[in-house]
Amino acid sequence: MDPIIANFIEENIVPKFNYWIYVILMMIGLYAMITKNNLIKKLIGMAIFQTAIILFYVSIGVKEAGGIPIISHHGSEHHQEAGAHSEAGSENLKHNIIDKDKYANPLPHVLMLTAIVVGVSTLGLALAISQRIHKSFGTLEEDEILNKLRPGGHD
Amino acid sequence: MKLFGLIAVFIVGVLLLSATQDFPSWGNPRSAASDGEVSSFYIEKTEAVTKVPNMVTAVLADFRGYDTMFETVVIFIAGIGIIAVLRNFEGSDSSIDYDNDDNGAGLLARFTCSLILPFIQIFALYVVAHGHHSPGGGFQGGVMLGASYILLALAFGLSKAKRIFSERRTMIFAAVGIFIYVGWGVLCLLLGGEFLNYSVLDSILPGDAMMARSYSMLVVEIGVAFTVTAIMFSMYSNLSTRGRLSKGL
């Protein structure tokens, strides 16, 4: 393949593929929200849209050698010490120095807990509203609803 | 409309991607976010300051406790919002006329559910209680507890589930959950510290200031669990019956 493009992919895309993935996912969601005619499909698009952002935030906090952000230093190692060099790990813990790179960044996880909850609530409320629309208009297709409204003028 | 959608999406996409050129590569520990002062403080100091090994729960319930309080309020709003939008108490179908033949999903389902339901609920409570040491916490436990009630409604029919967890009770549960959370924060206020400053509570809680923070986090997580359980079940019961609470799915 042309070296320039290869270099571009090698240098730009491969190490940062997570950003590309979340942008593509997000654009799918956004496209669905804007253009889909059925209200429920719009909501599905919204869910994809929000999930993409959650993916983006979580991908920020990842560290190559980082395990889950829970400090486990109890004597009985009931789960395997993260990383092969357990000797260095336990030695560190003796005088209580926590190696920052061994734990993932906790902040994005906290933020995304909130974003998930917000996503659920918005989705729940939107479903309730769409049920309300369905009850009064009898349909969930946006163009049919607008036709029902237009001849009626101001109801 | 479709063309407009495509153009808009394309522009937004290109704009977003254009910013990635000066982003740190994925997983690079030296990135500004991971290597930053704030997150390194959380990693290195949470164990020392709050005696809670699970940093995420510590940040969630203590450092950014104010955020989580509003998060619970968001769930609470979703719950009462759905009721406000869907239910009409004046209209014809306002009386909750349970279909009497709603006996849930048949004998086999009812039997297996009656077996596994207790374990689900115990595990849910475990997740809430052990949010400090293992992944988990108020939200996750709350959702599991809520799911157990939904399972009950599916298996034994909404009418029976509603008899246990009536609409009035869900509202009280949800409100009490937030009361616990905000009340605990106000307790810190009354004792002189800032809102949600748990270390001030060491006078009334056993152990030193750090332990007080750990206990307070547990209390706060319980509050969250209350609200989440109630709202999950209320969402299910309202959405599945389009606000008539007549017959489960």
Added chain:
Amino acid sequence: MTEHFPILILLVPLFGALIVVLLGRERPEQCWVTSLVSLGISSIISLFTIIIVLSDKVQTIRYRMGGWEPEANGYEVGIELRVDILAALVVFAVTFVGFVNTIYSKTRAEAEVQGKVSFFYALIQLLIVGLCGIVMTNDAFNLYVLIEITSLTSYALIAMGNRRAALSSFNYVIMGTIGASFYLLGVGYLYIKTGTLNIDDIRMVLGNNDLWEHQSIIVAFIFIMLGVWTKMAFFPLHGWLPNAYAYAPSMTGTFMAPLMTKVMVYVMIRVMVWLFGWDFVYSDQHVWRELVIWMAVIAIVAGSLLALARTDIKKMLTYLIIAEVGYMVGGAWLGNVTGQAGAFYHILSDAAMTFCLFIAASIIVLRVGDSRVSAFDGLFRKMPLTMIGFTVGALSMIGLPPTCGFFSKWYLISGGMKAGQWEYVCALIFSSLVNAIIFFRIFERAYFGKIAGVKEDLSPSDSDANPDTGIKEVPWSMLVPLFIASGSVLLLGIMNRTLFEWIQTALEVMNT
């Protein structure tokens, strides 16, 4: 106890909402009393906060949640509230409008929201909690959570209206989520580059590492702006507002119209002034300053013309809101402190004006039953008190001297002249003229009554008692809020010099 005031403003309505939900459906009367008391206390506390912030030149109260002092190198760890005179003024506006609106919604809640009165009051109080939180928080992500709270409560409140309200609320959900998510994306981009979420700290890190020229920071700024503009219904992104506010239940419309868009304008100004700073936003190599002012001009012109074309009273007022948002965005982007201070003063004056007009409009629509402009025929005789309130709001919208609308136009125009943005000045003048036509068309109807052909036989008797045509004044509980609103329009007008000087000094301090 006084240093806890910022958080108490929030907690009182929060507890109020919980109590209202616990009171439940059967006791709407107590629900009303609870929400009235809680909002009353909250507005009193916010009034004291203004006094505190002004009094000992403390300039800003910094309230750290959870008592987490910033560690050695000054990075905030927890979330903090930052209340300066700007925030204090807007918080007081929010709580006061909420309080007055609760008085108004006493009679209307039972009729329009059949039996769900307790949920209505709970949602209104939580909306106020969200708005006050937005105004006071100093943490970017917390701002997102609070924006979501205000959005969710407003989706639910609008969807309680008639069937058209449900549809418009659905559109509002879609547009609102896009807006909020863009804001979240912008904050995410800033977090990647700076590693912190506190607004002052982000500014500090951006400054220290001189990240201003990075493409990601520019994109972050663009997306935060897009998100905030969608939430405030800035012209190209305003699709959801007219239907949402026009068809929502009347007391929801009267509450949200004056506040939702204004608080988002406050957020925009804060992000521009605090987060990104003067030389980044107004620097010459960014072309967006001219672009935004032109968008504001289009917003003003389009908003005014669309309002002129409308026959439905409430729809007309919503398009006027869109034009007013154009004023504020244009003012904030002019590039001088007078423009920013003018835009900020317009937040307060526009809130008062819109509140007054919306109450008057919903009273008239309720009493006359017809929501078209023809409802105004002969109203000066039939409903003189309501018309007085409406006139005060209308004169302020046109921009005539004693009212606050005139002074905010004065500051915005002088800011526009200083910045040399003549198209913005012409747009403001054009919009005042169009407003004059709109409202004098209504006054003419109200003054002359049914003139089309039939000459209304004005009673030759000397007295000008209004002939009894079945339309009588509304109960006092709805007139009192109208008079409070129109009184505040005049009061803001008279007090504008002191307000403007407070705002200007605060902005100058912030911009250095």
Added chain:
Amino acid sequence: MIEFSIIPLFTWLVSLLAVPAILLFRKRPDAREGITFLAAFLKLGMIFMMLPLIREGKILHFKFGEILPGIPIEFRVDGLGMLFALVASSLWILTTLYAVGYMRGLKEHDQTRFFACFAISLSATIGVAFAGNLLTLYIFYEILSLSTYPLVTHHGDKAARTGGRTYLSHLLGTSVAFVLPAMIYCYWKSGADINFTDGAFLDGKIGSSDGLIVLLAFTLGFAKSGLMPFHSWLPNAMVAPTPVSALLHAVAVVKVGVFCVLRVFTGVFGTDFLQKLDVGTVITYIAAFTIIVSSLIALTQDNLKRRLAFSTIGQLAYIVLGVSFLSSNGVTGSMMHIAMHAFGKITLFFCAGAIFVASGKKYISQMVGLGRQMPITMIAFLIGSLSIIGLPPFGGAWSKWYLFLGALDADQTAMAIVLVISSLLNIAYLLPIPVNALFRSPPQKGKKGSDAGIKEAPLACLIPLCITALAGLIFFLFPGLGFELAELITK
């Protein structure tokens, strides 16, 4: 010699306080009219109290409080303000007397609203007269526009509605579109100081091109002065009852417009600064154009009130013309003309009203030979028109004379010729009315008795019109006061 005094505030407050009293006594018309008279006399008394102070050259000053950073609401009474206030308040008494007769004569409806709005507009006029800075002037200018709207649309019929619509759209539209930005521009350019000090705050702070634009914006913005492009509200406002037309054309509205233009020339720019910028000529041409065109249109109008309306447009343009000469004589001439035209034109309107009340005639063609039945009215009409034309035995002569001198000082010979031609036109459209009425016999067509039954208008209408007619004569003999006040401004 700026002196603090409370009197200007009281003069302004008097007519404002009359309004609630009028509304209080709406059930008893006599008491209500009494209050209006009381307020009018009190106001005139206070102005006469201030007169000696002003004649010594003092400037009375009263400040409310800063309403905008750097601009207070303040009253500042000087020569020009005093002259206009004198004219306005004295004529207010006569107009009230006349209005009572007219309203009772025609049993008009809603008289309480009429007199209340009358009082508000007078207080606004005094507010404009005493305004100490541009903002106060603008505020009272707007209040005047709004308070006279119910007066113009008093009859409440279709014609009143359209008249009111043009009235407001012109006055409010031009003031918001031109005056507001110009004022803010001055506020910005002069560094937040728009007070009418002697030195005129814009002196030297503005280039000639900006100066021209701002001057044009102000002159055209104050549409109440009836300059050509925005004059059409004046004839359309004739739908109003005659006392209102009298109020509009002689006492309050139009004079306020011209007064504001004078203020702009003397207070905002200062005549000598304008000479440096030599932007005055544009205004001169506009004024001259207005004079000629309005006089020609007046010739064609058969409706008496519309003819008088167009004549007013012409006369006002005289005043603007006088000021635009930028010479001291010109300014004196225009100030004198304010007074002279006020008394002359109000006489004509009173006569028109009296004719309408007595005979119901509106059109000039119907008035041939009416003098036999209504001699006093017609004589007063003759005196009034002579004064406006500017013939010697009546006050108008002085002002036309000084305008003529002003034109020559500024070596605008073309304008001097325009003055002469327009005076001839005045004669052409004013004199035939009284002459036909008095010296020609009524047409002998069948309906012989139609004119016979007409008697003079009720006394309440006749007395004011005689007084104003005589005032024209007195002013010719004792013009001293007018010159003194003019002297204060032009020195």
